[in-house]
Amino acid sequence: MPTDEQIERVRELVRSVPEGAVTTYGDLAEAAHLPSPRISAWIMKHDSSDLPWHRVVRADGTPAPHIAAKQLELLRHEGVPVRDGRVDMKSARATLTP
DNA sequence: TTTGTGACCTGGA
DNA sequence: ATCCAGGCCACAA
Numbered sequence: 001m002p003t004d005e006q007i008e009r010v011r012e013l014v015r016s017v018p019e020g021a022v023t024t025y026g027d028l029a030e031a032a033h034l035p036s037p038r039i040s041a042w043i044m045k046h047d048s049s050d051l052p053w054h055r056v057v058r059a060d061g062t063p064a065p066h067i068a069a070k071q072l073e074l075l076r077h078e079g080v081p082v083r084d085g086r087v088d089m090k091s092a093r094a095t096l097t098p
Numbered sequence: 099t100t101t102g103t104g105a106c107c108t109g110g111a
Numbered sequence: 112a113t114c115c116a117g118g119c120c121a122c123a124a
Binding site for chain 3: 001002016034035036037038039
C-alpha cells in the first residue's frame with residue numbers, strides 16, 4: 001500500500017492540473033517519487049472521486065477503456081484537443097510543478 | 099506462499 | 112503506425 005504521504009502528494013498534483021490540460025500516470029509517479037506508474041493508477045482507482053480525475057490519461061493519450069467515453073466527453077467540454085479518441089499530448093500535457 | 103490481474107510505461111521488432 | 116516482452120507493484124484468491 002502506498003503511504004498516506006504518497007497518496008496525498010498525488011492527489012495534490014492532480015488538483016494542480018489546470019483546466020484544458022492533462023497529465024499522465026507516469027508523470028504523476030515521477031513527480032511524486034513513486035516506484036511505478038501502477039501506483040498512480042492504484043491511487044486514481046481508489047481515491048480520486050473528489051478530484052479532476054478526467055485530466056489523467058495514459059502516456060499515449062488514450063484514457064483507460066472503462067471510463068473512456070465519459071472522460072473524453074468531459075475533456076472535450078473543457079477544450080482539450082481530442083482527436084479520434086485520444087488526447088493530443090503534445091499540446092495538452094501539463095507541466096507538474098512540485 | 100504463489101499466482102493472476104490490473105485506471106501503466108518503455109524499448110525493440 | 113502497431114504489437115509484444117519485460118519491468119513494475121499492490122491486492123485478492
